[in-house]
Amino acid sequence: MATVRKRELPSGKIVWQADYRDGAGKRRSKQFAKRKEADDFLLTARGEVRAGVHVADSQSITISKAADLWIERAENEKLEASTIASYRQHRDIHIVPRIGAVKLSAATVPWVQSFADELAKTLSRAMVKKVLGSVSSIFTEAQRRGLAAQNPVSAVKVRMPKRDKGRPEMPTMAELRAILKATPEKHKPFIYTAAFTGLRASELRGLQWSDIDLDGGVLHVLRRADPYNKLGVPKSEAGTRTVPCGPMVISILRAWKEVCPKGELDLVFPNGAGNVESHANLLNRVFWPIQVEAGVTVSTGAKDEDGNPVLDAKYSLHALRHAAAAMWIDQGVTAKRIQVLMGHASIQQTFDRYGYLFEARDDDSAAAKAIEERLISA
Structure with a gap:
């Protein structure tokens, strides 16, 4: 009783x-x-x-112990090395030092909210959201093992105001033209494919020739290369998709296939030995030098020995992905189709990223006028 x-x-x-x-x-x-x-x-x-x-208090384990069990689960399920590394970073830097000694049974919703508020004093809201996601996963794993009765993190929300999200950085049309014009022949296959298909850098690095239908003018995204240059499936189901290629890109790829370095992986954009090219090399040896040649740069605030300002490339490779999405939207491609082409898991992700590009299109007035005329004439 x-x-x-x-x-x-x-x-x-x-x-x-x-x-x-x-x-x-x-x-x-x-x-x-x-x-x-x-x-x-x-x-x-x-x-x-x-x-x-x-779970009684006396039987409850600490968050630190539960975090170890969570990492153990990730390792047993053979998640990507980069994902596990990120989990460990959250555990070792943000979770265990702050709340590792607290028992799972002692964690309440107000307590988790207080933890989130403390994190927000030194971390960006985006990082706070990621760390809370890891804490939530720790409780979920503990629940699976019968070590926690509830997940108090599920009721805690981190607000992400629109001003914090910002608009994706991408080259203007003039900058993109300059970049494409400055791209040397040997790098055109990679840069042009990136700019006109919107693939992520990891997807481009993992692209194989069997994924490209040169006759059909499409490429199939079936895998990606992680930061450790290992091939794996896309991170989400939506990442597996088919993307159209224009005739110019197909022509460039067709010619590239004849001279592309060969290797067992049959990669489209390999390194000189035919293996997976590193993301760093694509930036340092390809995209950044092209931007400097094109004059698409920003000042570092430093000066060289002759007193001239030192310039850095302005954009990351992801900027080409955003540029591709912007060009599709400008051509009237629907938001749902953009979601599919970009490999977004949800339409909300598409609107969060590119919603402003769908707003106030130049043809809105013309469309409204056409609707009126059609109704009146009928």
Whole structure:
């Protein structure tokens, strides 16, 4: 039978003790400073016992231990090395040093919200959201193992104001023309494919010749290369997709196939030995020098030995992906189709990224006029 009773401790302190039996029938108790707290706990505990998910405080493990079990699960499921490295970073830098000693059973929604607020004092909102995502995964794994009754993180939200999201950085049409014009012949296959298909750099690095239908004018995104140059499937189901290629890109790729370095992986954009090219090399040896040659740069604020300003390339490879999306939108491609072409998991992700490009299109007025005329003439 579950009860709440008043007790005087040897120290003279008065507490309210909640007594109950857990799912195995073992007597448990927990003390509180106020009766209402004891009553609320008992109500929750009895519900958890009935549901078969209750974990007594004495049996609860720390968040640090639970985090280790979470990493262990990721390793056993053979997640990508980069993903596991990111999980470890969250655990070792942001989670264990701050809340590692706290027991899972002691974590409440207000407590998690307080943790999120503390993180926000030193981290960006985007990073706070990622760290909370990891904490939520830790609780989910603990629930799978019967070590946690609930996931208090699920009720905590990190607001991401529109001003924090910002608009994706991409070259203007004039800058893009300059970049394409400055691209040497040997790098045209990669740069032109990136600019006109919108593939992620990892997808371009993992692209194989069997993925390209030169006669049909399309390429199939079936894999990607991770930061460790290992090939794997796209991170989400939406990442597997078919993307159209214009005749110019197809012509460039057809010629490139004859001289492309050969290797066992049959990659479209390999390194000189035919293996996966690193992201860093594509930036340092290809895209950044092209931008400097094209005059698409920003000043570093430093000067060289002759007193001339030192310039850096303005954009990352991801900027070409954004530029491709912007050109499709400018041609009237629908948001749903953009979602598919870009490999976004949801239409909301597409609107979050490119919604402003769909707004106030130049032909809006013309479309409204055409609708009026059609109705009136009918």
